[in-house]
Amino acid sequence: MKYSIGVDLGGTNTDLGLVTENGNIVQRRNMATNAYTDFALYIRDFMREVDLMLADQQAIDGQAVQLEGIGVGAPNGNFYTGCVDNAPNLTMKGVLDFAKEIHRYRDTPVVLSNDANAAAYGEYIYGGAKGMRHFIMFTLGTGVGSGIVVDGRLVHGSTGAAGELGHAILYQHGRKCTCGREGCLETYTSARGIVQTYCELKGIPVSPEVTSKLIGELAHQGDPIALKTWETVGDQLGLAMANAVTFSAPEAIFLMGGPAQVGEPLLKPLREAFDRYLLNIFAGSCQIRMSELKANEVAILGAAALLKMK
Amino acid sequence: MKYSIGVDLGGTNTDLGLVTENGNIVQRRNMATNAYTDFALYIRDFMREVDLMLADQQAIDGQAVQLEGIGVGAPNGNFYTGCVDNAPNLTMKGVLDFAKEIHRYRDTPVVLSNDANAAAYGEYIYGGAKGMRHFIMFTLGTGVGSGIVVDGRLVHGSTGAAGELGHAILYQHGRKCTCGREGCLETYTSARGIVQTYCELKGIPVSPEVTSKLIGELAHQGDPIALKTWETVGDQLGLAMANAVTFSAPEAIFLMGGPAQVGEPLLKPLREAFDRYLLNIFAGSCQIRMSELKANEVAILGAAALLKMK
Numbered sequence: 014m015k016y017s018i019g020v021d022l023g024g025t026n027t028d029l030g031l032v033t034e035n036g037n038i039v040q041r042r043n044m045a046t047n048a049y050t051d052f053a054l055y056i057r058d059f060m061r062e063v064d065l066m067l068a069d070q071q072a073i074d075g076q077a078v079q080l081e082g083i084g085v086g087a088p089n090g091n092f093y094t095g096c097v098d099n100a101p102n103l104t105m106k107g108v109l110d111f112a113k114e115i116h117r118y119r120d121t122p123v124v125l126s127n128d129a130n131a132a133a134y135g136e137y138i139y140g141g142a143k144g145m146r147h148f149i150m151f152t153l154g155t156g157v158g159s160g161i162v163v164d165g166r167l168v169h170g171s172t173g174a175a176g177e178l179g180h181a182i183l184y185q186h187g188r189k190c191t192c193g194r195e196g197c198l199e200t201y202t203s204a205r206g207i208v209q210t211y212c213e214l215k216g217i218p219v220s221p222e223v224t225s226k227l228i229g230e231l232a233h234q235g236d237p238i239a240l241k242t243w244e245t246v247g248d249q250l251g252l253a254m255a256n257a258v259t260f261s262a263p264e265a266i267f268l269m270g271g272p273a274q275v276g277e278p279l280l281k282p283l284r285e286a287f288d289r290y291l292l293n294i295f296a297g298s299c300q301i302r303m304s305e306l307k308a309n310e311v312a313i314l315g316a317a318a319l320l321k322m323k
Numbered sequence: 324m325k326y327s328i329g330v331d332l333g334g335t336n337t338d339l340g341l342v343t344e345n346g347n348i349v350q351r352r353n354m355a356t357n358a359y360t361d362f363a364l365y366i367r368d369f370m371r372e373v374d375l376m377l378a379d380q381q382a383i384d385g386q387a388v389q390l391e392g393i394g395v396g397a398p399n400g401n402f403y404t405g406c407v408d409n410a411p412n413l414t415m416k417g418v419l420d421f422a423k424e425i426h427r428y429r430d431t432p433v434v435l436s437n438d439a440n441a442a443a444y445g446e447y448i449y450g451g452a453k454g455m456r457h458f459i460m461f462t463l464g465t466g467v468g469s470g471i472v473v474d475g476r477l478v479h480g481s482t483g484a485a486g487e488l489g490h491a492i493l494y495q496h497g498r499k500c501t502c503g504r505e506g507c508l509e510t511y512t513s514a515r516g517i518v519q520t521y522c523e524l525k526g527i528p529v530s531p532e533v534t535s536k537l538i539g540e541l542a543h544q545g546d547p548i549a550l551k552t553w554e555t556v557g558d559q560l561g562l563a564m565a566n567a568v569t570f571s572a573p574e575a576i577f578l579m580g581g582p583a584q585v586g587e588p589l590l591k592p593l594r595e596a597f598d599r600y601l602l603n604i605f606a607g608s609c610q611i612r613m614s615e616l617k618a619n620e621v622a623i624l625g626a627a628a629l630l631k632m633k
Contacts, residue, residue: 164476168473168572169572170473170573174572175570176570182565184495185494192603194600256492259485260486260571262480264481290492292502292504298481299481
């Protein structure tokens with residue numbers, strides 16, 4: 014049987030999954046990323062986890078296991094170099110050459126990209142974007158990420174870092190962003206941005222008790238300020254999505270991540286705003302859809318999907 | 324010898340050019356587009372012009388002429404269908420099937436795209452973007468057009484109409500656009516948008532005497548309001564270009580068209596704004612450059628270049 018390994022490299026945990034040809038995760042393991050400062054040591058332990066999964070699977074299948082490769086979704090993961098470049102949220106510093114280090118242990122394809130690109134590719138290979146030639150994935154979370162597929166290929170651009178629509182500037186001279194600039198989409202439609210909007214509308218200071226999840230629950234209870242918050246976020250995201258359509262005219266824009274789970278309180282104003290802001294020649298040509306992958310599987314499936322890239 | 328024919332289809336004139344393999348226009352002809360309401364008649368006369376150019380060239384060369392194909396750059400030109408779809412500025416109405424109609428006369432490849440896409444591809448095949456895998460062309464004129472190359476391929480999107488960055492919304496609730504929406508980049512950085520900004524800054528009504536060319540001349544004479552106008556336009560265009568970089572991380576963004584000819588009064592504030600608005604991970608990765616094709620050749624060369632598409 015043929016398997017690939019998908020890896021979700023986060024600042025706290027590294028999640029590994031053994032994935033079948035048709036996108037079932039049959040085994041999972043994880044290790045504490047933040048326990049490591051030495052990358053060589055990290056990869057030694059990482060490859061032990063890989064070997065254990067493969068050995069276990071061989072025992073389960075009762076036949077040889079064929080490894081298609083290792084796909085890694087990581088913050089600042091660079092597709093062209095196979096390296097993680099100076100990711101600020103990792104305890105391992107500098108440029109981490111995954112491909113090179115893994116090849117000291119095993120001769121298998123290693124493909125790396127950032128997490129939002131991986132999510133987009135997961136949707137393409139295993140989810141709702143199967144067969145689409147042009148689509149965009151927006152991931153809402155701590156930040157706002159995006160992955161873009163044009164002509165059936167993930168857009169990496171000249172640097173490997175293309176698809177950063179969370180840092181397209183929505184409002185010139187808008188909210189201060191962690192990137193040092195002002196008005197990025199992320200400052201409005203990330204979990205933090207949503208909380209800020211709610212607190213501004215309510216006239217209260219931002220505090221850890223107010224989360225985007227809570228604002229979602231309040232909206233479902235009919236709280237007017239929570240509803241107004243999602244309406245505002247929907248309007249902002251709808252504008253950003255309509256602008257993205259002028260670039261690549263996708264068949265669909267997918268949405269995933271915690272804040273998107275709120276459902277209709279966001280989706281209804283989002284779709285209305287999108288239609289309102291969409292250039293008339295694109296009317297009806299692009300759907301807004303929720304990711305069809307499970308929230309706890311998308312990172313691993315997306316990373317594994319990177320190995321299917323032509 | 325091998326030649327292609329590049330066609331610039333405008334509402335008033337149709338310009339045809341016979342183009343050599345390395346991008347020299349060796350013959351030109353033109354016909355009055357607006358003299359026709361019957362498309363079949365138009366194509367009959369169009370093909371006469373084509374035949375005349377080929378016959379003349381055969382006499383000049385003293386040997387058989389090989390035609391690589393006919394490339395057409397046209398408003399609303401659809402790459403996928405080979406048709407011009409309901410172009411508002413043409414006297415010939417409805418869907419004009421160039422490929423089908425031309426093939427009644429001659430069995431040769433026919434490729435069609437909109438004018439900005441053709442300009443981008445012309446830059447790629449014959450101009451400053453040779454060998455680049457990722458770049459964007461902005462055309463400033465009556466409107467603002469764009470053509471986008473990703474991974475060496477022109478982005479047409481799912482509908483064929485991708486690359487409409489002139490209609491990305493720069494300012495929500497901004498200036499009214501001819502497309503019926505508000506705040507499109509085009510309302511600020513087209514010739515008309517530039518005139519409007521100048522007149523607003525000067526506190527005078529918009530009139531036919533004020534043109535972007537005049538505002539360019541005034542800027543070169545040191546007129547402070549004209550200089551402020553170009554500074555404003557540079558800021559707006561720089562923001563739009565920085566946003567475009569978050570999409571496809573191009574190696575370069577090219578600029579062409581009448582208003583861009585003003586030079587430094589626009590280019591200096593444009594480059595400064597671009598650097599200021601660019602996400603730090605892209606710093607230094609993307610140049611802003613002027614088109615290297617001649618203004619009176621780009622439309623024909625771009626149309627001919629479409630035939631080189633893989």
